[in-house]
Amino acid sequence: MRPTEADSAHTSANDGAADALDVPQDAAHWFARMHSGEVTNADRQGFAAWCAANPAAEREYRALVAQWHAARVLPEARLRGLMHEPPAASASRHTSRRRFAIGMAAACTLTLVAGVLTASHVFEHAADPVELITRKGERREVALSDGSVLHMNGETRLIATLGRRERHILLTHGEAFFAVAHDASRPFVVEGGAGRVTVTGTRFNVRHDSDTLQVSVESGSVRLDTGPWWRATERRLTAGQQADAYVDQTLSGVMQVNVEHLAAWQRGKIVFNDAPLSTVIREMNRYLTQSARLASPELGYYRISGIFSVDDPLAMLDALPAIAPVRVSRQANGDLRVLAR
Numbered sequence: 001m002r003p004t005e006a007d008s009a010h011t012s013a014n015d016g017a018a019d020a021l022d023v024p025q026d027a028a029h030w031f032a033r034m035h036s037g038e039v040t041n042a043d044r045q046g047f048a049a050w051c052a053a054n055p056a057a058e059r060e061y062r063a064l065v066a067q068w069h070a071a072r073v074l075p076e077a078r079l080r081g082l083m084h085e086p087p088a089a090s091a092s093r094h095t096s097r098r099r100f101a102i103g104m105a106a107a108c109t110l111t112l113v114a115g116v117l118t119a120s121h122v123f124e125h126a127a128d129p130v131e132l133i134t135r136k137g138e139r140r141e142v143a144l145s146d147g148s149v150l151h152m153n154g155e156t157r158l159i160a161t162l163g164r165r166e167r168h169i170l171l172t173h174g175e176a177f178f179a180v181a182h183d184a185s186r187p188f189v190v191e192g193g194a195g196r197v198t199v200t201g202t203r204f205n206v207r208h209d210s211d212t213l214q215v216s217v218e219s220g221s222v223r224l225d226t227g228p229w230w231r232a233t234e235r236r237l238t239a240g241q242q243a244d245a246y247v248d249q250t251l252s253g254v255m256q257v258n259v260e261h262l263a264a265w266q267r268g269k270i271v272f273n274d275a276p277l278s279t280v281i282r283e284m285n286r287y288l289t290q291s292a293r294l295a296s297p298e299l300g301y302y303r304i305s306g307i308f309s310v311d312d313p314l315a316m317l318d319a320l321p322a323i324a325p326v327r328v329s330r331q332a333n334g335d336l337r338v339l340a341r
Contacts, residue, residue, distance in 0.1 A: 024046075024047075024050070026057065026060075027057050027058075027060035027061040027064055028064065030047055030050060030061055031061055031064045033047075034047060034193075044172075044173075044193055044210070047172075048157070048172050048173070051159075051172070058129070058159070059128070059129060128161075129159045129160065129161040129170075130159065130160045130161075131157070131158075131159050132152060132156075132157070132158050132159075132160065133156070133157045134152045134153070134154055134155065134156045134157075134174070135154065135155065136154045136155045136286070136287065136289070137154050137287055137289075137310075137311070137313075138154050139151065139152065139153060139154065139265070139266070139268070139310075140152045144160060144162060144167075144181075145162055146162055146167055146181050146183065146186070147181030148167070148178065148179060148180045148181045148188065149178075149179045150169075150176050150177065150178050150179070151176060151177040151179075151266045152174065152175075152176050153174060153175035153176065153265050153286075154174070154286060154287060154310075155173070155174050155286065156171075156173065156174025156175055156176055157171075157172045157173055157174060158170060158171045158172065158174070158176060159172070163186075164186070165185075165186060166186055166187055166188075166189060167180075167183075167186050167187070167188045167189065168189050168191070169188075169189065169190045169191065170191050170192075171190055171191065171192040171206060171208045171213075172192075172193075172208070173208050173209075174207075174208060175205070175206065175207040175208070175265070176205075176206055177203070177204070177205045177206075177263050177266055178190065178199075178202075178203065178204055178205075178206065179203045180199055180200070180201050180202055180203070180204075180220075181201060182200055182201025183200060183201065184200045184201075186200075187199065187200055188200065188201075190206050192206060192208035192213040192245075193208060193213060193247065194208075194211065194212060194213040194226060194245040194246055194247045194249075195213040195215075195224055195225060195226040195245025195251070196224070196225050196226070197213075197215050197222050197223070197224050198222065198223045198225070199220065199221070199222045199223075201220060202217065202218075202219055202220025202221060202222060203217070203218040203219045203220060204216060204217045204218060204220070204222055204237075205218070205259065205262060205263045210247075211246060211247040212244050212245070212246055212247070213226075213244065213245040214242065214243075214244045214245075215237060215242065215243055215244075215245075216241075216242040216257055216259050216262050216263070217237045217238060217239055217240070217241055217242070217259065218239060218240075218259040218260070218263065219239050220238075220239070221236065221237060221238045221239075222236075222237050223235070223236055223237075224237060224243050224245055224251065225245075226245040226246075226249045226250070226251055227249040233249075233250075233251055234251070235251050235252075235254055237254060239259075240256055240257065240258075240259060241254050241255065241256060241257070242254070242255045242256075242257040242259075242262075243255065258273075261273065264307075265310055268309055268310055268311050269307055269308065269309060269310065270283060270287075270307070270308050270309075270310050270316070271306075271307050272304045272305055272306055272307075272308075273305055274303045274304075274305050275303065275304050275305070276300055276301060276302070276303060276304075277294070277299055277300050277301070277302040277303070277304055277320075277324060277326070277338075278294065278297075278299075278300025278301075279300075280304045280320075281293065281294055281300075281338065284313055284316050284317065287310045287313035287316075288313045288314070288317075288336070289313075290334040290335050290336060291335055291336070292317060292328075292335070292336035292337070292338060293335070293336070293337060293338070294337075294338050295337055295338060295339040295340065296340070299326060299338060299339075299340060302324045302325070302326070304320075304323060304324060305323070306319065306323060317336060317338075320338065321341070325340065325341045326338050326339065326340060326341055327339055327340075327341050
């Protein structure tokens, strides 16, 4: 739950100044902000811009993430011991989640580095990250050095770091299908803002929208979790199952899906099976150069079924009047409007 205005006012009065997570400037504070439980869409956009402008600082952030994952394998009592804090001690009722996150960032950068991370069997230096980007309408297949293969949909950005102990993907936005080479000694972790996916070898699709991380499994099994390590929740998914992680650190239930249809974009197709027109338009806009929008919300309730080519998105719109009581109007600025007939 986000703090109320009263809570924020109380915290500000106690602190006497805005806390350091309001305007993160370095890897430690970005780490604390992104793991604070208060991440907003503006935060994610700011973080992506910071990563793009500061490659060296982003590598520091990735090292912190690796340290965080290393710390998560230790019992809580051991962590508290490393932080020189008695197990019974706890944050006061009025301590904000932000201040706790700052403390955890400090622990990662100071105490854990001095304690846990000096043990070579617990942590290794991360390999140099590789950034991969696709433009709108572009699809790309990438073979990773560990034998895994990933397929990237349009408008996708991810950063791959393949270390000796863990293979890590930061999916900042977009969609990718992963065929992971099995390696029980090196988990394959996909992190996407709202949640994390952990596997050792399987085939699955991950989509990261502004406030949701959606995971769909074609074969094998995965663990989807969200939230900080001290109160993380998770879902276990097997073939044909899907679940969503939301930005408020909650998880959906497990759903049965047709993953072949869902991942048809790899073959240049998009499949709708009795989908609301609102969903269809939103999906089409991932491929259209000029955005389409519904003239009224009521139109979004029409149900659509069909198979379309993502390489010819305008043909998808041209086909709509044949399967729904709508027409498409092209505006002077090039935008497309879907109206009732």
